[in-house]
Amino acid sequence: MIDLRSDTVTRPSDAMRESARDATVGDDVYQEDPTVNELERRAAERLGMEAALFVPSGTMGNQVAARTHTERGQEILLERNSHIYRWELAGLAQHGALQTRPLDGTDRGVLTPETVHDGVVSADGHRPGTGLLALENTHNAAGGTAVAPDAIDATAQAAHDHGVPVHLDGARLGNAAVAQDVSLSRMTREVDSVMLCLSKGLGAPVGSVLAGSEAFIERARRVRKLLGGGLRQAGIVAAPGLRALDNVDRLAADHENARLLAESLSELPGLSVQEPETNIVLVETERTATAFLDRCSDVGVGGVAFDDHLVRFTIHWDVDRDDIETAVDRIATVC
Numbered sequence: 001m002i003d004l005r006s007d008t009v010t011r012p013s014d015a016m017r018e019s020a021r022d023a024t025v026g027d028d029v030y031q032e033d034p035t036v037n038e039l040e041r042r043a044a045e046r047l048g049m050e051a052a053l054f055v056p057s058g059t060m061g062n063q064v065a066a067r068t069h070t071e072r073g074q075e076i077l078l079e080r081n082s083h084i085y086r087w088e089l090a091g092l093a094q095h096g097a098l099q100t101r102p103l104d105g106t107d108r109g110v111l112t113p114e115t116v117h118d119g120v121v122s123a124d125g126h127r128p129g130t131g132l133l134a135l136e137n138t139h140n141a142a143g144g145t146a147v148a149p150d151a152i153d154a155t156a157q158a159a160h161d162h163g164v165p166v167h168l169d170g171a172r173l174g175n176a177a178v179a180q181d182v183s184l185s186r187m188t189r190e191v192d193s194v195m196l197c198l199s200k201g202l203g204a205p206v207g208s209v210l211a212g213s214e215a216f217i218e219r220a221r222r223v224r225k226l227l228g229g230g231l232r233q234a235g236i237v238a239a240p241g242l243r244a245l246d247n248v249d250r251l252a253a254d255h256e257n258a259r260l261l262a263e264s265l266s267e268l269p270g271l272s273v274q275e276p277e278t279n280i281v282l283v284e285t286e287r288t289a290t291a292f293l294d295r296c297s298d299v300g301v302g303g304v305a306f307d308d309h310l311v312r313f314t315i316h317w318d319v320d321r322d323d324i325e326t327a328v329d330r331i332a333t334v335c
């Protein structure tokens, strides 16, 4: 099976497995795991932040961030199709006692400064007050769109003008940075916190990092513990995460393969393909997405349904150019 369901399906490399075996470890709840400490230090540096925190998943990173930035009963502004709003089990309501105010983004999933300006409410005797703005880059539901650093800066600035902090869901921030040939830290210049997944295109088996100011991370560490995310000899999983941080530049190969897949699929009957900006390819199908994917699965290609007629294929480092060509040949028989 050529598994294009997600970039989370990658298996750790031999180097990652060896690094896990050989990792120097300690109890990370006491902050005594040298490998975790090293990962947090290097992640903070790469992301242009003072400090970072290793978390078991991207979802936990986002939820810890939201909870750390806000007080219960406040509102959080986010894009209508953002991961935090749609795919995190209403965690903002369950963990943070937050009210969500979804805003309409552009068709690339970008929130404009004007939209944010209009969405902010100040606290008074009737209104809860806006506690946080959350942005996403790359934007998953819009098709892995790489939002420009200037656009992130401007929208974050609009929130700051109202005294509202900004969290960036950068699950695939490496893809956004590589696609635009800028550093990770350039992507986070105006935001107050950022979450990056090590376990997607970067290839680690487990884990994400949350980064921000030293004071923010100190408070976030308590929230992580509260949610059950305080791990002990976590260097075993942080060591592959350190290797994953070095894989950012490698993402360019995934983007090239995504373009190849999109160009080839666009020549097949019954499919309409969105031009990819990173490693995600969105395909509109004439028949229903589930019917199309069932046939794909029969011929050994995996994807996921995003909507009634919308399918997502995601490129990652366990598929190469040959696999893409094979996948296209197989999908052609389905069409």
Ligand SMILES: *Cc1c(COP(=O)(O)O)cnc(C)c1O
Pocket (backbone or CB within 6 Å): 056, 057, 058, 059, 060, 062, 083, 084, 136, 138, 140, 169, 171, 172, 197, 199, 208
């Ligand atoms: C995958 C993803 C997450 C959550 O990460 P998990 O490690 O799967 O919990 C958050 N945001 C976006 C945009 C994602 O794609």
